[in-house]
Amino acid sequence: MMQSGGTPIFVLKEGTRRERGKGAQFNNIAAAKAVADAVRSTLGPRGMDKMLVDSLGDVVITNDGVTILKEIDIEHPAAKMLVEVAKTQDEEAGDGTTTAVILAGELLKRAEDLIEQNIHPTVIASGYRLASEKAREVLEKIATKISVKDMDTLKKVAMTAMSSKSASGHKDLLSDISVKAVSTVAEQRADDSYFVDDDNIQIVKKQGGSIADTELVDGIIVDKERVHPGMPAQVDNAKIALVDAALEVKKTEIDAKIEITDPTQLQAFLSEEEDMLKRMVETVKKSGATMLFSQKGIDDLAQHYLAKADIYAVRRVKKSDMEKLAKATGGKIVTKLDELSKDDLGYAKLAYEKKIGDDSMTFVTGCKNPKAVSILIRGGTEHVVDEVERSLEDSTSVVAVAIEDGKVVTGGGSSATEIALALRDHASTVGGREQIAIEAFADAMESIPRTLAENAGLDPIDLLIELRKEHKKGNKNAGINVFAGKVSDMKKENVIEPIRVGSQAISSATDAAVMILRIDDVIAAKSGGAPGGKGPGAGEGDEGAGEDF
Ligand code: ADP
Ligand code: MG
Numbered sequence: 001m002m003q004s005g006g007t008p009i010f011v012l013k014e015g016t017r018r019e020r021g022k023g024a025q026f027n028n029i030a031a032a033k034a035v036a037d038a039v040r041s042t043l044g045p046r047g048m049d050k051m052l053v054d055s056l057g058d059v060v061i062t063n064d065g066v067t068i069l070k071e072i073d074i075e076h077p078a079a080k081m082l083v084e085v086a087k088t089q090d091e092e093a094g095d096g097t098t099t100a101v102i103l104a105g106e107l108l109k110r111a112e113d114l115i116e117q118n119i120h121p122t123v124i125a126s127g128y129r130l131a132s133e134k135a136r137e138v139l140e141k142i143a144t145k146i147s148v149k150d151m152d153t154l155k156k157v158a159m160t161a162m163s164s165k166s167a168s169g170h171k172d173l174l175s176d177i178s179v180k181a182v183s184t185v186a187e188q189r190a191d192d193s194y195f196v197d198d199d200n201i202q203i204v205k206k207q208g209g210s211i212a213d214t215e216l217v218d219g220i221i222v223d224k225e226r227v228h229p230g231m232p233a234q235v236d237n238a239k240i241a242l243v244d245a246a247l248e249v250k251k252t253e254i255d256a257k258i259e260i261t262d263p264t265q266l267q268a269f270l271s272e273e274e275d276m277l278k279r280m281v282e283t284v285k286k287s288g289a290t291m292l293f294s295q296k297g298i299d300d301l302a303q304h305y306l307a308k309a310d311i312y313a314v315r316r317v318k319k320s321d322m323e324k325l326a327k328a329t330g331g332k333i334v335t336k337l338d339e340l341s342k343d344d345l346g347y348a349k350l351a352y353e354k355k356i357g358d359d360s361m362t363f364v365t366g367c368k369n370p371k372a373v374s375i376l377i378r379g380g381t382e383h384v385v386d387e388v389e390r391s392l393e394d395s396t397s398v399v400a401v402a403i404e405d406g407k408v409v410t411g412g413g414s415s416a417t418e419i420a421l422a423l424r425d426h427a428s429t430v431g432g433r434e435q436i437a438i439e440a441f442a443d444a445m446e447s448i449p450r451t452l453a454e455n456a457g458l459d460p461i462d463l464l465i466e467l468r469k470e471h472k473k474g475n476k477n478a479g480i481n482v483f484a485g486k487v488s489d490m491k492k493e494n495v496i497e498p499i500r501v502g503s504q505a506i507s508s509a510t511d512a513a514v515m516i517l518r519i520d521d522v523i524a525a526k527s528g529g530a531p532g533g534k535g536p537g538a539g540e541g542d543e544g545a546g547e548d549f
Contacts, residue, residue, distance in 0.1 A: 015526035024522045025115060028078035029108045032516055035074065035082040036105020039065045043098045043448075045163040046456040046482045061383050063165055064390050065098035066090040077524075078516050085512045089504055094397020095161045096501035102451060103509035106444035111517055114440060119433055125514040127437020130430065131423055132510035134438075135445065136503045138422045139415060142476055143407040143499045148186055148194055154179045156496040157402045158395040160411055163495075165391040167384075170211045174388070177216045177375055178395040184218075185371045186403050196400035202324055202374040203392065205385045208357030209378035214388065217374040219348060219365035220328045222321050224314045226353055226362065227298055230307035233353045238312070238364070240329050240346040241289035242322055245337040246296035247280045247306075247315075249273050274301060280337055281305035287340045291351055293317045293325055295333075312351065314362055325364065328372035402498035410490035411497040412479025413449025413467070419506075420445040421471050449480050456482035463487060 012018070019027060041048050042063045052060045052071045060071055066086040074080055082101055089100040111124045146153045158175035162168055185200040204221045226233070260266045281302055284292055292306065292313040306313045317325075326333050331346020349366025356376070375392060379385040402408055409415045423442035427435045449467055453460040463480060466487045470478035479495065481488035490496075 012523065013525070017524045017526075019522045021520055022115065024520055025121065025517070026112060028516050028519055028522070029112045031076040031079040032082050032108045032512075033105045035069065035079045036102050038072070039068055039098050039101050040105075040451055041455060042068070043102060043164070044452040044455050044482055045168065046452075047098075047164055048455070049166060059383065060386070061166070062387060062390060064394070065101055067390060069097075069101070077522070078519075081512050081516060085508045088508045092508075093401055093498070093501045093504040095394045095497075096505045099448060099501070100505035100509050102447055103444060103505055104512045106447040107441065107509060107513035108516060110440035110444055111437075111513065114436060119436060121517040121520070123433045124437045124440075125517050127430075127434035128441055128510050128514055130434060131426075131438045131441035132506055134423060134426050135419045135441070135506050138419045139409060139499055139503050139506075140407075142415060142418055143409050145406055146402060146408055147406065148183060148403050151179055151183070153408065153496060154183070154399050154402060156494040157408060157498060158399050160495050160497055161394045161398040162391050165387060165394070167211060167388045167391040170214070170388075173212065174214065174392060175395060177214065178392060178399050180216055181373045181375060182396050182399040182403065184373050186400070187371065193406070194403045196404060198396070198400065200371050200373065201396060202372070203377065203389060204361075204374055205377045205389055206356050206359070206361070207379065207382055207385050209380075211379045211384065211388055213378040215376050217363060217365060217376055218370075219363065219367045219374060220321070220324050220372060221374045221376055222293070222314060222317060222325070222362040222364065223359070224317060224362055225360035227313050227315050228303040228307040230304075231312050232310055233312075235290050235312050235351045236349070238291040238348045238351040239289050240291045240293065240325070240331050240348060240351070240364070241284055241287060241340055241344065242293050242326055242329075242331045242333045242346065243337055243340065244295040244322065244333050244335045246298070247277065247294060247302040247337070248297050248299040249276050277302045278305055281309060281311075283337055283340055284311060285309045287345060288342050289340075289345055293322060295319060295322050312353075312362075324372070328367040328369050329364065330368035398498050398501065401500045405498060405500050407499040408496050409499050409502060410477045410479060411495040412481065412490040412493065413452050414477050414479030414490045414495075415497075415502055416445045416448040417467050417471050417478070418476050421468070452480045452482055456480070456485065458482070458485050
């Protein structure tokens, strides 16, 4: 509140909470650290899983940083910024979400110490920015090139991303599937670089069977069976009609009363309906289609005629599936059935119905557009199927970014250690107070190998000393071998990651840390998440904390 001539002036609405100075900073940092702590134990192949139960009692079991943070309800504004870090990381690199959040938390934790030592947050922020740039330079320098044809390395990249997931028991099969899927859909650009459109990889989940039954299908899977058993169960060289129209006779909206006085009239009325359906099927047949996907319904009688015409028909197909079919087969979705012509048809070499678990599904394979593939996920329970899906999303993304960027680095904390070493060297050339911030950044980088060691139940101090020693000797690939409990060459251990996972984690963690550091005043409306209220480490007794206006 402000005083003016003895009368208090209320600038902000009553009940607005305001927090300033170090109080605001420490409170924000505490909240961000709490988020990092929530995911820390999941990092790495020996990290633990989390079971999340929502208010309705639905359960998600996962190890995926971004999934955990999306599922839990987070109120604190600074904590929310860390959730954003995970989301950005997921969108940009598809993996490394836990790493990015841990890094942001560590940067802030170390900044807190520096603030205590009276180093101004803007100095820390600029030191962090310098360090982040340098770190990404180091990554570029230690990266090795790979090509789209290097299936071997790509598989290692997929395996590494998968190794921390519970589906890792099947990582061999799932990595093969990911690499094949991504390299099939990768498109070469004019400048020889590659582009991968994730939308070309369809993921279909079907509970039942085992993870080992998960398969890659060259084409599209529609989770529907043919409408009539009299239809062929397999169609070679399928010419595919895609219609967003019903093969039904529309019932009149108003209740019309038809008076029939003579049995022949009834016959005429019924055969009129029959004729209409017959004509619809005739239109489909005349177009040359041997397969029909309808977004709407297909009348029983129409089904009968379609079966007689040897046409494989599917009804009530989802709009998104129709669109995928159109893209894959080169067909056009027709909204008026009588306008269906030969030119609208799509093509697939082989389409068939196959029983998966209890249901039959329609497989459309060998499509006109060869860049359309599907992964059919199988697994004992819904939770298993969902976690396999998340693992596959991670592994296909890392393979995709590895192909797009054409560069990989070694994981297991090896690149992070190399960066820390280079940063400490660099810091001395910068000097001043920023030097201290750059050194803090280096320490934060080392939280990756440290956490990997901790989560594997190993002694982090011994391993970190050993790791530094190896890197000083020039062993750039030395990292934490979480299985053998020692420092090993990560290249030999096949722990390979796309460069983008690391560089994106560094840049988004830095952005978030810097943004949070620069805040020295939090003004929150009454109903919003109260800073200094429920947030962890609410700044009791801190200067300027929780002032009421
Ligand atoms: P994120 O969400 O950050 O991807 P993960 O739980 O997937 O978190 O763990 C990734 C970390 O685990 C990376 O630092 C990666 O290098 C490391 N890692 C993966 N496989 C191995 C391995 N076999 N040995 C040591 N570290 C590994
Ligand atoms: Mg991962």
